[in-house]
Amino acid sequence: MDSFNADLHVHSPHSIAVSKSLDFDTMIETCKKKGLNILGTGDILQPKWLKYAKSKLEKNGSGAYSYKEVNFILQSEIEDADSVHEVVFFPDFDSVREVQSKLKPHSSNIMGDWGGRPIVNLSPPELVDLVTDSGAMIGPAHAFTPFKAIFRQNKFETLSECYQDSVSKISFLELGLSANTDLADKMDCLKNISFLSNSDAHSQSARSLGREFNRFDLDNPSFDEIRLALERKDGRKITLNVGLDPKLGKYYIMFCNNCRRRVVFETQKKAATSILNTTSISDDFITIYASDLKKAHDDYVINVSKNKITCPACAEELNKKHKIRLGVSERIQVISDHDHPIHPNHRPPYINIIPLVDVVRTVKGIKSHTSKTVLKTYNDLINTLGTEFSILIDVPLKEIKKKDENIAQIISALRSGEIEYTPGGGGSYGELKFEIE
Numbered sequence: 001m002d003s004f005n006a007d008l009h010v011h012s013p014h015s016i017a018v019s020k021s022l023d024f025d026t027m028i029e030t031c032k033k034k035g036l037n038i039l040g041t042g043d044i045l046q047p048k049w050l051k052y053a054k055s056k057l058e059k060n061g062s063g064a065y066s067y068k069e070v071n072f073i074l075q076s077e078i079e080d081a082d083s084v085h086e087v088v089f090f091p092d093f094d095s096v097r098e099v100q101s102k103l104k105p106h107s108s109n110i111m112g113d114w115g116g117r118p119i120v121n122l123s124p125p126e127l128v129d130l131v132t133d134s135g136a137m138i139g140p141a142h143a144f145t146p147f148k149a150i151f152r153q154n155k156f157e158t159l160s161e162c163y164q165d166s167v168s169k170i171s172f173l174e175l176g177l178s179a180n181t182d183l184a185d186k187m188d189c190l191k192n193i194s195f196l197s198n199s200d201a202h203s204q205s206a207r208s209l210g211r212e213f214n215r216f217d218l219d220n221p222s223f224d225e226i227r228l229a230l231e232r233k234d235g236r237k238i239t240l241n242v243g244l245d246p247k248l249g250k251y252y253i254m255f256c257n258n259c260r261r262r263v264v265f266e267t268q269k270k271a272a273t274s275i276l277n278t279t280s281i282s283d284d285f286i287t288i289y290a291s292d293l294k295k296a297h298d299d300y301v302i303n304v305s306k307n308k309i310t311c312p313a314c315a316e317e318l319n320k321k322h323k324i325r326l327g328v329s330e331r332i333q334v335i336s337d338h339d340h341p342i343h344p345n346h347r348p349p350y351i352n353i354i355p356l357v358d359v360v361r362t363v364k365g366i367k368s369h370t371s372k373t374v375l376k377t378y379n380d381l382i383n384t385l386g387t388e389f390s391i392l393i394d395v396p397l398k399e400i401k402k403k404d405e406n407i408a409q410i411i412s413a414l415r416s417g418e419i420e421y422t423p424g425g426g427g428s429y430g431e432l433k434f435e436i437e
């Protein structure tokens with residue numbers, strides 16, 4: 001049995017907002033820097049991308065597809081009639097073609113140039129039945145995000161509510177950037193399902209591709225072996241989920257759907273003379289000051305979940321009513337069964353990471369993640385210390401210190417869980433708060 005790092009949800013230039021320079025060659029460059037062994041192809045149902053993948057991928061004796069030194073799983077994301085995004089893995093090109101022709105009558109964009117993520121007018125159970133009948137595996141994508149996800153606000157609260165009688169055919173659940181195992185294992189209905197942590201990358205940049213990945217124990221990097229691992233059979237398994245600290249994700253906390261300000265709570269500085277909470281508004285945040293933070297937050301979350309809170313910033317500036325919506329952390333708080341995670345025995349550890357590019361950016365005090373200085377330092381670290389994953393997780397701190405004291409300091413804090421973040425929300429990524437000593 002060997003260990004493989006796999007990022008199983010990416011896209012192609014045939015999905016909107018995807019880098020035009022994304023292809024297998026540019027992806028492979030990033031895989032080498034990061035230490036990724038298996039990638040999803042992304043958008044495999046889109047005719048041009050399917051043709052491209054077919055021309056590049058070779059199938060070896062064990063049934064695994066590869067291009068140069070990276071292995072690929074044929075993969076797509078599909079939006080169903082309930083606006084739930086699903087990740088799909090296919091065993092081979094015959095299965096891809098079969099599903100493509102079965103979906104054609106149900107989708108207006110699947111054969112189009114922008115059909116990378118096809119939209120189909122099938123209910124979640126209908127879609128699950130259709131793809132699994134053709135030998136593919138399926139599960140909900142970025143399950144808790146406020147848009148296009150199974151557990152979004154005012155939508156489903158359990159897996160069976162969504163998939164009904166077909167729930168047993170669901171092979172996995174993808175956590176998404178703003179969730180991790182500690183959050184998702186507060187829900188009883190997820191205890192028997194394997195979690196995937198994938199990047200959903202729209203670009204080949206080292207900050208995007210592989211920002212989340214799964215470490216598998218497999219005999220070989222084929223679809224059949226991944227299936228065994230997701231079913232936890234014959235010793236195949238996921239041994240590690242690795243992903244962004246959820247606070248760095250784009251949808252961790254509550255936000256206004258219109259102005260995209262995030263809602264945060266702070267302790268009232270002065271002794272409160274009134275039981276009423278006070279509010280302040282800045283460009284990015286609505287800050288609510290309260291003396292009893294937990295109670296104020298919990299009450300507010302309940303009211304937001306009932307669609308009862310309008311954005312004070314939009315009301316003041318535009319005289320308009322826009323609702324505050326739950327982020328991933330609060331949505332889980334509302335629909336979970338426990339205050340604390342209860343991990344089933346099969347659940348692998350989850351490591352919260354920060355992309356190394358962002359560590360470098362923070363140390364250099366540079367905002368742009370495409371800055372030449374940042375990329376030069378990033379490449380220099382990779383060339384001397386090893387892959388990004390080994391630098392973040394395994395390389396001894398004294399080795400990193402020899403290269404850069406400050407970078408070593410952040411990685412040390414990351415490994416011991418001592419980093420503070422400004423949480424992301426409403427489409428803005430969280431940021432790392434760090435004082436260089």
Ligand SMILES: [Zn+2]
Pocket residue numbers: 077085141142148
């Ligand atoms: Zn999606």
Ligand SMILES: [Zn+2]
Pocket residue numbers: 256257258259260261311312313314315322
């Ligand atoms: Zn607003």
